Amino acid sequence: MALRDAQGPYFGEFGGRFVPESLIAALDELEAAYADAKADPGFAAELATLHSTYTGRPSIITEAPRFAEHAGGARIILKREDLNHTGSHKINNVLGQALLTKRLGKSRVIAETGAGQHGVATATAAAYFGLNCTIYMGEVDTERQALNVARMRLLGAEVIAVKSGSRTLKDAINDALRDWVASVDTTNYIFGTVAGPHPFPALVRDFQKIIGEEAREQVLVLTGALPDAVAACVGGGSNAIGIFDAFLDDEGVALFGFEAAGDGADTPRHAATISRGRPGVLHGARSYLLQDEDGQTIESHSISAGLDYPGVGPQHSWLADLGRATYRPVTDAAAMDAFRLLSRTEGIIPAIESAHALAGAIELGHELGEDATILVSLSGRGDKDMETAAEYFSILDSSEGPCS
């Protein structure tokens, strides 16, 4: 079987449905609605129209030669998901799931968000389709991504700051699941990544795989060949699966996922789930996760709110175990260096999440040499990160100006 054909609920030993019985009917209903939609050419056509008239697809690719000089001279090609409406790849999935919500006849959507990108995309789709919208966001994240909270509220969404547990993405998912258990009759849960119970890992991947499908053709046209390597950041893993999918059965294309290593993968403060975790069950699926000896989830740490998650999608765990994709840690410091480097060499300010993939690409460029072509998922733009970056680089009202 081609790797691209994996549909869940299991990806090897990973995946499944480890959720309360109360949610099974809703998951079955969603799975059935999605199967109907897949069989209906009208659904794909409606989504394609939305992408061309609203999202701004196809997103372009941009070669980054000045950046590449710092990456061993390899050709670096960026897939520009940062140019999508709402500023990241998250809109790809949200529009698909919002259309499913309409098919289900439900009037309200809920979502979790870490960096706020998925929450903003969901709030945007809710405004566009006239749906009520509640976004769960860890209190810590509402503080470090305050601008995105304002964006969601401006779009008409209710934003709930989650105060339980570590007050980050994992706890936002817990509260969204609790909401859904109680509201499932009227509410669809627009899950933001390729984790969670079946059918979310397959469903979200299917809505994100357009990234790799476009990029594969675009790179072929530009270079006449497939890339030697594809690089993406991995939190839950939706942009990574999205860009990997089209290449899964291309044996000559190496796939690299870059996880957030925070202070360092060998310190207690990181989010390198596959690199340093072990298999377990979290948020409805069996996958790698950061946990203590007892199976309690360990809080993750990353400068990037979008990667600050102790779990990962089950398909990534499977690809890692198969050896089809390689997952490596990238520290906060390396990601921030790449963040600044891309800004200064190419005039593109990436999301800090995406900067992890850029840091990884620098590493790969040195390993693969100047004949290599590396496709990088630039999953989001950095506007939302300006406060974090300004503080990190001390460039607000300090003696060191931005051009120092």
Next chain:
Amino acid sequence: MTSVDSVIRARRDAGGGALIGYLPVGFPDLQTSIDAAVTLLENGVDAIELGAPYSDPVMDGPVIQAATERARENGFRFAHVLEAVSAIRERIEAPVLVMAYWNLIVQYGVDRFADHFTAAGGSGLITPDLIPDEAAEWITASDRTGLDRVFLAAPSSSDARLKTVSELSRGFVYTVSTMGVTGARHEVDAAARGLVDRLRAIGVGNACVGLGISTADQVRSVLEYADGAIVGSAFVSALDSGGLEALKAKAIELASGTRATR
């Protein structure tokens, strides 16, 4: 050993129903949680459901979340669950069940847990986030050891799913009374009555209703149609605000709702 099935039967034969009390292990500390479980059993509660505090408890409402977070801050370890079961069973003859999110059991080892839990005198496991479809390993381990296996039934469950849940559950079926998480509500949802009726129609012997029960009247009204009432948040709140004395008073109050209801 007294099984939860025999306790429920005895209550039903006497014209009433069973009261099952939930408490988290390690709240506010390990010894107090053991004493609290014994207090409940000495004051009219028929069986205990010990919750294992977990970092991501998606089925728990705010009261139990706060209690389990405190238990974890105070040093809860999973091994304390087995210690508590053993300590309670040494002091009193009653069924002690454990409610644990599945990753805790996976990491301990499903077979290892079944063996150690049986040795400690435990009677069964309630699995809030393990559905029968994913439970092959646990079904084998519980059949081997004879432990009770309590799956959840929800108002949204299809008839086919209710049949699977009832066939694979042993001890009782945990009937989720409302579409929501744990926490006392002013009224126990009428959905519970409909769900128990559906379970009866497919031949379920023991259906216990949980989630949302906090007064003697609610216990009484649930036991008009169900075999057991499961109370969690109300006991946890009592223990939190007034210690063992308040817990004892709450147990006596709620137990008054269990007698000769039909």
